[in-house]
Amino acid sequence: MSPKNGNTDTVYTLKIFRFNPETDRELRYDTFAKRFPYGTTVLEALLNIQETADDSLAFRFSCRSAVCGSCGMLVNGAPVLACRTQLATLIGNQVLIEPLPNMEIIKDLVVNMAPFWEAYKRIEPWLHSNGDQPPEKERLQFPDDEKKLDPYINCILCACCYGACPVLGFDEQYLGPAAIAKLFRFMKDSRDQRGLKFLAKVDNPDGVWNCRTIFRCIDACPKDIRPTDTILALKRKLTLYRFKKFFRVL
Ligand code: SF4
Ligand code: SF4
Ligand code: FES
Numbered sequence: 001m002s003p004k005n006g007n008t009d010t011v012y013t014l015k016i017f018r019f020n021p022e023t024d025r026e027l028r029y030d031t032f033a034k035r036f037p038y039g040t041t042v043l044e045a046l047l048n049i050q051e052t053a054d055d056s057l058a059f060r061f062s063c064r065s066a067v068c069g070s071c072g073m074l075v076n077g078a079p080v081l082a083c084r085t086q087l088a089t090l091i092g093n094q095v096l097i098e099p100l101p102n103m104e105i106i107k108d109l110v111v112n113m114a115p116f117w118e119a120y121k122r123i124e125p126w127l128h129s130n131g132d133q134p135p136e137k138e139r140l141q142f143p144d145d146e147k148k149l150d151p152y153i154n155c156i157l158c159a160c161c162y163g164a165c166p167v168l169g170f171d172e173q174y175l176g177p178a179a180i181a182k183l184f185r186f187m188k189d190s191r192d193q194r195g196l197k198f199l200a201k202v203d204n205p206d207g208v209w210n211c212r213t214i215f216r217c218i219d220a221c222p223k224d225i226r227p228t229d230t231i232l233a234l235k236r237k238l239t240l241y242r243f244k245k246f247f248r249v250l
Pocket of ligand 2: 154155156157158159160161162177178181220221222223224225227
């Protein structure tokens, strides 16, 4: 075994989940032992295996640079972007590669992301005006207002958080961390005029009250978005709103 010291190629054993619902009766894992240079990413290793050993291996990718969000998968049990995860950063030389959980398997590492997109659509992720005449160009915003969006705008919709969330493992109606964080991003946007309608979207059993505050979505996010924080902030807002409503302050 050679060290992962940047000078020498290293042999890795990749154990990859395989399942084609159209032809397979049972899922299986295929194992490939290959030598890879220092700096090889999991995505590059998968491409190498596809090109040299098994061209039927299915996985998604596009940008290869942590931008498109299509290569989310489980590597050694953790939801990650395959294109951003170098083999050398993993513990040991055995690498377990599996599809993201909480979504139906289409083939091998490719999952059906329809429920993720459905949840995203439910929060209506676009600017809502109050019906005023739209400006000729864009709706302007003060730089200080724009800064408030910074913690939430880098989401690449990779669904790593969706795959990490234990609640979605038993309740697929739950909106999930990415959709709620996106709703919060629009709520913080000075140009969005939805007002209290924001709260109605998440004040239900499929919304923020379904979150068990387990923080796995934060650990999973490759863009350092903190969905749990947005969920807790929305819970606080809803509690305050109910309190004020009860005492007729509103
Ligand atoms: S904090 Fe909530 S949304 Fe995030 S993983 Fe845990 S249960 Fe899911
Ligand atoms: S919040 Fe993070 S983990 Fe979730 S979809 Fe967006 S970028 Fe991916
Ligand atoms: S290939 Fe685009 S994020 Fe990994």
